[in-house]
Amino acid sequence: MREDKALLTCDDQSFAARSLNLLKGLCESVSLIGPRERYDRAGLNVEIFEDGVPSCGPLGGILTALHHAQQEYALILACDLPFMTEPFLYYMIGAALTERPNMVVPVDGTGEYQPLCALYSRACLPAIETAITAQQFKVSDFYEKAGRLRVIGTGEIRRFSPDFRIFTNVNTPEQWAEAKQMLGQNKI
Secondary structure, three states: OOOOHHHOEEOOEEHHHHHHHHHHOOOOOOEEEOOHHHHHOOOOOOEEEOOOOHHHOHHHHHHHHHHHOOOOEEEEEOOOOOOOOHHHHHHHHHHHHHHOOOEEEEEOOOOOEOOOEEEEEHHHHHHHHHHHHOOOOOHHHHHHHOOOEEEEOHHHHHOOOOOOHHHOOOOOHHHHHHHHHHHHOOOO
């Protein structure tokens, strides 16, 4: 899509606002990683941090989030997951706080990691920094070097989203139109 997905509106709020509101119910502090100039104008009323390593995709955003995290864990949530739910995120937080892994990452119905709906501890910083230095920007590539990974498996996810819709992201105008229709009808 040519538009900034974070600023697309759905059900009278931007995707960014929707994600931030979801996180504000779960986290002590919430911030957004991205271009300050763009998001300041959006009136999101949240602290914005510029991506510290802008040339390496989401991995740089995760690094920036961990550098600014006020707690041991940073809950990373992409703004283009309009069907994400608070109960599922709460479940992931519970897994982090009770089991104390370095990462909590769900896998979707196809077995793919969902690294932009995950918790990362500050203990991941050295592995992320090493991956960036080596120009290995695929987020899941650093998992093996970062220590204990808690995978939220498909059986666990089905309790919250039997069809894995919570991981449906919006990448095309058609997906945006479908998301708007489903959210407007509360078919989450």
